[in-house]
Amino acid sequence: MDPKDNGSKGYLFSIVLVAVLGGLLFGYDTAVISGAERGLQAFFMGAKDFTYTNVLHGITSSSALIGCIIGSALSGLMAARYGRKKSLFFAGICFFLSAAGSYDPEFLFFEKGVPSASLLVAFNLYRVLGGIGVGMASAICPMYIAEIAPTKKRGMLVSWNQFAIIFGQLVVYFVNLVILGDHIAPKMESLAEGVNRIINAGALAADGNWSVTTGWRLMFVSECVPAGLFSLLILLVPETPRYLAMTGREDKAMEVLSRINGRWRAEIILPEIKETVVEKHEKLRTYGFMVIFIGIMLSVFQQVVGINAVLYYAPRIFESMGMGNPMLQTVLMGVVNITFTLVAIFTVEKLGRKPLLITGSLGMAVGALGVALADAVPGLPGIIGVISVMVYSACFMFSWGPICWVLISEIFPNTIRSAAVAIAVAAQWISNFAVSSTFVPMYSWSPGFTYGLYCFFCVVAAVFVWKLVPETKGKTLEDMTRLWKKTA
Numbered sequence: 001m002d003p004k005d006n007g008s009k010g011y012l013f014s015i016v017l018v019a020v021l022g023g024l025l026f027g028y029d030t031a032v033i034s035g036a037e038r039g040l041q042a043f044f045m046g047a048k049d050f051t052y053t054n055v056l057h058g059i060t061s062s063s064a065l066i067g068c069i070i071g072s073a074l075s076g077l078m079a080a081r082y083g084r085k086k087s088l089f090f091a092g093i094c095f096f097l098s099a100a101g102s103y104d105p106e107f108l109f110f111e112k113g114v115p116s117a118s119l120l121v122a123f124n125l126y127r128v129l130g131g132i133g134v135g136m137a138s139a140i141c142p143m144y145i146a147e148i149a150p151t152k153k154r155g156m157l158v159s160w161n162q163f164a165i166i167f168g169q170l171v172v173y174f175v176n177l178v179i180l181g182d183h184i185a186p187k188m189e190s191l192a193e194g195v196n197r198i199i200n201a202g203a204l205a206a207d208g209n210w211s212v213t214t215g216w217r218l219m220f221v222s223e224c225v226p227a228g229l230f231s232l233l234i235l236l237v238p239e240t241p242r243y244l245a246m247t248g249r250e251d252k253a254m255e256v257l258s259r260i261n262g263r264w265r266a267e268i269i270l271p272e273i274k275e276t277v278v279e280k281h282e283k284l285r286t287y288g289f290m291v292i293f294i295g296i297m298l299s300v301f302q303q304v305v306g307i308n309a310v311l312y313y314a315p316r317i318f319e320s321m322g323m324g325n326p327m328l329q330t331v332l333m334g335v336v337n338i339t340f341t342l343v344a345i346f347t348v349e350k351l352g353r354k355p356l357l358i359t360g361s362l363g364m365a366v367g368a369l370g371v372a373l374a375d376a377v378p379g380l381p382g383i384i385g386v387i388s389v390m391v392y393s394a395c396f397m398f399s400w401g402p403i404c405w406v407l408i409s410e411i412f413p414n415t416i417r418s419a420a421v422a423i424a425v426a427a428q429w430i431s432n433f434a435v436s437s438t439f440v441p442m443y444s445w446s447p448g449f450t451y452g453l454y455c456f457f458c459v460v461a462a463v464f465v466w467k468l469v470p471e472t473k474g475k476t477l478e479d480m481t482r483l484w485k486k487t488a
Contacts (some may be wrong), residue, residue, distance in 0.1 A: 011149070012260050015237045016157050020164035021230040022137040025095050027168025028223055029064065029130050029310070033331065035176025036216035043212050047115040054440055055122075060437040063124040064098075065111030067131020068138065068429035075139035083247075084144040085239045091136040092231030096224055098130025101220035110432040113213060130223075131429075140426040142409035143417065147240035150261055151476045155348040155406050162340045162402030166343055167273050172333030174221070177331055179218045181212060242414060245273045272478045273414070284357050287484035289412055291365025294468055295420055296410055299428030301461040302404040305364055307396045308432050309439035310389060318386065329386065336390050340397040352473040353403050354465055360399020360461035367392025368455035375448035400461070408471050 033040075040060065042051040067138065078087040105123040106112045142158050173299040244253035252269065257266035278377075283325075318329040344356060350451070370388025373382050412420040442450045 007346045008259055014082075014254045015148055015260075016145055017096045018230075018233045019088070019141050019148075021219055021226065021233065021260040022141040023106075023161040023164030023322045024092065024168035024171070025092070025223070025226055025230055026134050026137050026141070027165035028172045028226060029095060029134050029168075030097070031060050031169035032172045032176070032223060033064070034221050035173065035180065036219040039211040039216035040375065041439035043211070043216065044120055046212075046293070047098055047117065047120070050117045050120075052115075053267060054122075054444065058388065058437045060120065060127075061440070062433055064127040064131035064134065065429055065433035065436060067128035067133075068135035069131075069433065069455070070122075070128070071132035071135020071137075072139050072425035072429050073135070073422060075136045075425065076419040078136065079140050079143065079243075079422075083239050083243050084140050084147070085234060085237060087136060088144065089142050089231060091133040092227055092234060094129050094133030094136070095227035096231060098126050098133065099220055099223035101126030101129065103217045111347045115234075118186075119440075133227075135425065135429055138428075139421050143358045143421055144240055145201055146406075146409035147242040148256075148260065150265075151197055151474070152349065154410060155346055155353070155473065158409050159345040159348050159402040162397075162405055163338070163345060166334070166337045166341045166397060166401065168226075172219070173334045176221050177279050177328070178275070179215055180436075183209045193356055217411055220344050241270070245270065246414070250274070270275070272476065287416065287481075290468075291412060291484045292420060292423065294470075295411060295424035296427045297426045297464060298404050298469070300431045301457070301464060303428055303431035303435050303458045304399045304454075305361070305396065305400060305461055306368065306435055306457070307364075307400070308436055308449070309443075309454075310393055333390060337397045339392040341396040341402060344376075344402040347398075348403065348406065352471050353407055354469060355472050356399045356403050357465045357469070358462045360403075361458050361465065363395030364392050365455045367395060368451045368458060372448045372451040372455060375451070388442050390434050400422070407469070407472060410475075411470075411480060413484055415480065415481075419481070464484060 041052070041057050044057075046059070063434070066165075071094070075087065078090065082090075103108065103122060105119055106114075110116070110119050142161050145158050145161055146154055199475070238256045239252070240448055241253040241256045244256065245252070253273070254266055256271055257269055261269060348356060367388050367390075371385055371392065374385035374388060407422050408421055414472065439450070472480065475483070
């Protein structure tokens with residue numbers, strides 16, 4: 001029997017598997033800094049032509065997020081003009097070049113192993129390039145999956161993208177642990193009454209501090225493997241049927257729809273797609289202000305609850321709590337994150353989007369409050385803080401982690417989806433940069449205040465979802481066009 005008559009689950013699975021590799025790279029690239037940042041900090045503290053401060057380190061650790069903002073802003077234009085598939089290929093190339101460049105930022109222009117202000121700029125430019133790839137993948141991978149997936153499986157399949165993000169983070173936590181091995185964390189000497197801490201570059205080399213001279217480089221270059229694989233495999237998947245229909249390639253759109261859904265179902269779906277893409281140049285305001293506002297605020301709340309401050313600086317946080325090997329605890333947190341992301345994948349189509357978001361927000365508030373109290377109340381054992389971080393992270397993983405991406409990929413009407421997703425995801429990365437770049441100085445000043453603030457935002461996020469976000473479970477992408485036309 002021709003698989004086009006009934007559709008092929010294997011074909012759909014293989015397409016989604018390739019697409020979620022982009023999510024894995026998203027997670028890998030954003031979390032690789034968690035293991036590398038201490039060695040990187042010590043390396044640039046050895047510079048003789050400038051003082052590498054905590055503020056500079058916060059900016060360097062978060063510099064990829066500048067690229068994420070650029071990449072997400074470009075994603076709408078790229079996806080609309082060149083298609084989802086070609087845009088993802090471009091993102092893969094950005095990942096690969098960034099990983100290679102971050103490993104060897106001295107390439108061609110600088111002396112190997114000698115930190116300087118110019119080298120710091122070069123390193124950050126490579127990280128920004130990787131961020132462009134992350135920004136594009138973060139917007140286009142969920143969009144691609146949503147436009148490929150059958151309605152009843154869309155929420156689950158888009159949630160797999162979040163699983164891939166968290167799995168990528170777990171993989172890089174484990175890779176970082178293996179790379180470091182028995183090498184101790186870099187030792188930093190405090191000079192000038194603790195204001196300016198600097199390590200002499202020559203002393204580093206003499207001491208053979210491997211984690212400072214080599215370890216962080218290997219962490220970054222390890223990303224070349226999944227980046228190269230993704231760039232090759234994305235060439236083998238089809239363009240999405242909705243993009244094909246919007247660009248007049250209806251025969252090709254029918255072929256892809258038939259292979260996924262079966263011919264009889266495709267003959268129903270294609271006319272519905274065509275009905276909603278007749279006007280190809282609709283403006284963002286066509287469907288009113290509220291749909292754009294909700295998309296942006298979903299993105300903002302996903303970040304201001306503070307999760308990426310934990311993901312980027314997990315080893316530093318666990319070390320401050322004095323509970324054993326911080327890298328091992330970071331790997332354990334990665335396992336917890338994977339487990340609770342699976343909860344979302346297998347319940348999103350049963351429970352719906354809103355219940356998971358509200359429950360997760362309140363659970364995160366409890367976890368963040370626990371971390372704040374562990375700092376504020378003298379004598380509480382460190383394990384309280386560790387458990388609270390785990391609860392906080394786990395609740396994010398079954399709620400805001402995957403469900404935010406599901407909603408952003410499906411809530412916008414077809415004709416404005418590319419541009420609207422780009423705006424929403426750009427807002428997400430701007431918020432991410434604000435949170436991540438301020439975390440180190442805020443946490444150094446007061447962990448209790450930092451997590452108390454995140455707790456407050458978690459509660460506000462729950463109220464926002466309860467009052468304003470529509471439930472999209474069981475609705476087709478074309479239904480969203482009709483929904484927002486009614487409210488416009």
